[in-house]
Amino acid sequence: MATELPPPVLRAARTLWEYHLIYEPLSEADLIIGFGSYDLRVADHCAELFQKGLAPRILFTGKSGNWTGNLYESSEAEAFAARAMKLGIPEASILIEPRATNIGENIRFSRAMAGDDIQRVVMVTKPQTQRRVRATAASQWPEIETLVTAPPTRFEDQPTEAYPLENLINELVGDLHRMRIYPPKGYQIAQSIPASVADAFDFLVRKGYHHHL
Known part of the structure; x- marks a missing residue:
């Protein structure tokens, strides 16, 4: 407690x-990117945004980090994708990037996987990493519009x-x-x-x- x-x-x-909180206003985007972590509520929030029609695809990114080395049997991205599919997200609408071990790699590897037709992305992370995600995206993927959000956890x-x-x-x-x-x-x-x-x-x-x- x-x-x-x-x-x-x-x-x-x-x-x-x-x-660290951001919670930017959201609008329709080309892609939702879910940042892997210990917090499966991020996957839940990605699924909710997808089901609301915010974007046609979700990309989950993450191998393991400081807090998840022994938490999942698979990579963070695969664990998040499995959670999203349990919530009804079609497998065909999910991309998996299973190599990133930090926020910089999350963004660089997602950028490489996303393709060249991306103009706006919603990045979903833990509440306490929103500011770092936005600051990192502005440096490492500056040509797109990035919106940052998180589960509304207290x-x-x-x-x-x-x-x-x-x-x-x-x-x-x-x-x-x-x-x-x-x-x-x-x-x-x-x-x-x-x-x-x-x-x-x-x-x-x-x-x-x-x-x-």
Whole structure:
């Protein structure tokens, strides 16, 4: 339970959580891209958007990452595709990219698989990685319009049995660190980081939440 941690830690974590959220307005697109992770709710949300007619295809991307090495019997992309098919998505409408191990590869490999006729893409990820996905797509797939969204999960509900709250906080901290160091490397575009967010980051690092740096 989120309430088991000290209130200052929870407040700082919520500050980072809110910063990472995007939830852009959506419109019809050429493709939905679902980013693999521990969070199968992303696959559920992709299926829901497809069933609403948002795009004619879903591309699931991901091999494994920091949190999913032993979580699935197959790649993240294959596990997400299986989940979507259970929800009624036709196999013929699903593409699988099973090699990517980070957000940059998710986007580069998806771009290579998607084809040249793509103009607008809806990228679906975990709530806490929306900002990184948008910043990375703007750098590595700039010629298309990218809309970013996620399941509408609350901070309190994001942890799972396989991914406890401590993991979530470490991820929030680590992703903010990447937003600082990745733009000079060309991995993503720069993001403005408010002082309150920087202070929350520093506080959580001092409290030991530095295992995803």
